[in-house]
Amino acid sequence: MKALVLAGGSGTRLRPITHTSSKQLVPVANKPVLFHGLEAIASAGITEVGVVVGGTAAEIEAAVGDGSAFGLDITYIRQSAPLGLAHAVLIARSFLGADDFVMYLGDNFVLDGITDVVDSFRKDPCDALLLLTRVPDPTAFGVAETDGHGNVLGLEEKPRYPRSDLAVAGVYLFTPAVHEAVRAIRPSGRGELEITDALQWMIEGRLTVRSTIISGYWKDTGNVTDMLEVNRTLLERLQPRVDGFVDEESEIVGRVRIEAGAEVRRSRIVGPAIIGAGSVVTDSYVGPATSVAENCCITGSEIEFSIVLRDSSFDGVGRVQASLVGRNVQVTLAPGLPGTHCLVIGDHGQVQISSWPSPARTPGHTAQGPYR
Numbered sequence: 584m585k586a587l588v589l590a591g592g593s594g595t596r597l598r599p600i601t602h603t604s605s606k607q608l609v610p611v612a613n614k615p616v617l618f619h620g621l622e623a624i625a626s627a628g629i630t631e632v633g634v635v636v637g638g639t640a641a642e643i644e645a646a647v648g649d650g651s652a653f654g655l656d657i658t659y660i661r662q663s664a665p666l667g668l669a670h671a672v673l674i675a676r677s678f679l680g681a682d683d684f685v686m687y688l689g690d691n692f693v694l695d696g697i698t699d700v701v702d703s704f705r706k707d708p709c710d711a712l713l714l715l716t717r718v719p720d721p722t723a724f725g726v727a728e729t730d731g732h733g734n735v736l737g738l739e740e741k742p743r744y745p746r747s748d749l750a751v752a753g754v755y756l757f758t759p760a761v762h763e764a765v766r767a768i769r770p771s772g773r774g775e776l777e778i779t780d781a782l783q784w785m786i787e788g789r790l791t792v793r794s795t796i797i798s799g800y801w802k803d804t805g806n807v808t809d810m811l812e813v814n815r816t817l818l819e820r821l822q823p824r825v826d827g828f829v830d831e832e833s834e835i836v837g838r839v840r841i842e843a844g845a846e847v848r849r850s851r852i853v854g855p856a857i858i859g860a861g862s863v864v865t866d867s868y869v870g871p872a873t874s875v876a877e878n879c880c881i882t883g884s885e886i887e888f889s890i891v892l893r894d895s896s897f898d899g900v901g902r903v904q905a906s907l908v909g910r911n912v913q914v915t916l917a918p919g920l921p922g923t924h925c926l927v928i929g930d931h932g933q934v935q936i937s938s939w940p941s942p943a944r945t946p947g948h949t950a951q952g953p954y955r
Contacts, residue, residue: 584705585682586624589671590617590689591637591662607689608639608646609810609907610892612817613842613857613874615646616810617689621653623696624687633678634689635660635671667775669765672757681759683708686778691753692813694800700756703795710760710790711735711782714752716797724750724803725779727794735792738779740771749794751779752801760790807907807927814890815872818855827858837871850881859893867897870904884914 590607607617624632632655636643640661650657660675672679672686685701693714704712713735715727721742728737728746739746755778764781771777786792800816802809821838827845829835837854841847844860850867858864859877869875870887877893884897889906897903899916906926908914914928917935928934 584629584701585679585684586629586632587671587675587679587684587686588617588620588624588632588634588689589668589686590643591635591639591665591671608642610874610876610890611692611810611814612821613859613876616692616813617643617647618653619692620687620689621647621650621655623693623698624685625654626696627685627698627701629685629701630654631656631658631682633658633660633675635662635675637662637665665775667770667773668778669768669776669781672761672778672781673765673776676762679759679762683756683758686755686757688753688803690803692800692802693752693754693797694816697754700754700795704756708758709793710758710785711792712756713782713792713794714754714797714801715749715794716752716801717748718750719748721745721748721750725777727751729794733793733795735782735786735794737786738782740777740779749796752797753803760785764788810907811872811888811890811905814874815855815888818857818872818874821855821857823854827860842877853887 608615632650634643634647634657636659640659644659647657658678660678662671662674685697700714713727718724722745723741725738725740726742726745726747727735727749729735729749761781764784765776767784768776768780771780782792802813818838821840823838823840825835825841826843827841829841829847830849832849833847834851836852839852839854840857842858842860845858846863847858848865850864852858852869853871855871856869856873858875859879861877862875862879864881866883867881868885869881872888873886875881875891879891879893880896882898884900886897886903888904889908891908892910894910895908895912897914900914903926908926908928912928914934926934
C-alpha cells in the first residue's frame with residue numbers, strides 16, 4: 584500500500600499567515616500539521632508516499648526533504664493549480680500504479696492516527712473506504728449518506744441541505760478502481776474535479792464504497808479556531824520536561840515543556856504549554872494551551888491559548904489570547920486603554936497595542952502579579 588498526501592492548497596482561510604507560509608507547515612504543539620500526518624502514515628506501516636505540492640512546493644520540500652526523517656520514501660508530485668482532490672489522484676497515476684493507497688489531506692489532523700483503519704482495509708478490502716465524523720455544520724464539508732451498516736449510499740460536496748451530519752474526514756482508502764472514476768467525471772461548478780463525484784460514480788457503478796466513523800478526535804485545521812483547538816488538544820498530551828533554564832523566581836505549573844536552549848526568568852508558565860528552543864520569557868505570564876516556537880522573546884507580557892511562530896517577540900503587552908502569530912512578528916506596547924487582544928498577524932508584521940503598563944514591568948512581579 585502507498586500513500587498520497589495532499590499539500591498543495593493555498594490556505595485562504597488562514598490568511599494572512601499563508602500569504603508567506605504553507606498552511607500545512609503551520610505548527611501545532613511546535614510541530615507542523617503536515618508532520619503529524621506523515622508520522623501517522625509511517626506508524627501505519629506505509630513507506631512509499633507521494634506528496635502533491637503546488638505554489639508552496641519549495642517550502643514543503645525544504646521542510647520534509649526525502650522523507651527519511653520520518654522513515655518514509657517521498658516522491659513529490661507537482662499540481663499546476665488546486666483543481667480538486669480527484670485531480671490530485673489523476674496526476675499521481677504513474678506514482679500510484681496498481682497499488683492500493685490511502686489519500687490523506689495534509690492539513691487534517693487525526694489524533695489517534697490511521698493505523699487501525701489501514702489494518703482493517705488490508706484485512707477486508709473494498710473499492711473505497713472513507714473516514715467519517717459527525718459535525719454540527721455539514722454544509723462546509725463533503726457529506727455522506729449511509730445505510731446504517733457503513734455502506735455509503737451517496738455523497739455531496741458542501742451541500743446546501745445536507746442529508747446527514749456525517750462529514751468526510753479527509754482520509755480515504757482506495758483500490759486502483761478509483762482511477763477509472765477520476766477519469767470519468769467532469770469539473771464541478773467550482774471548476775474542480777471533486778473526489779465526492781468520483782466516489783458517487785463508483786457507487787452508481789455498483790462498486791463497494793464503505794465508511795467508518797472516527798471515534799476519536801479529528802479536525803480540519805484550515806482556520807484559526809480549529810488550529811488553536813488542535814494545538815490545545817495536543818498540548819494536553821504533552822509530557823512535562825525542562826531541558827532549558829528556569830530561574831528560582833519563576834513558577835512552572837502543570838504540563839509544561841521548556842525545550843533545550845530556552846530560558847524562563849521571573850515568569851509564570853501554566854500548562855499545558857511549550858516554550859521552544861532558544862526562546863526567552865522574562866517577567867511574563869504564559870498560560871494554558873500556548874505554544875511558543877523557537878527563538879521568540881516574551882518580555883513583560885501575558886499570553887495564553889495562542890500559537891506564536893518562530894522569531895517573534897512581545898514586549899510590555901497586556902493580555903493576548905486566542906491568537907495565531909506569524910514568524911518574525913514584533914508586538915509592542917502603545918499608549919491607551921487596557922484590554923484583551925485577539926490577533927492573527929502575518930509574517931514580519933509589526934503591531935502596537937494600546938494597554939496600561941503590565942504588572943510584569945515591575946521588578947519582582949510576573950505578568951499575573953507576584954505569583955497569584
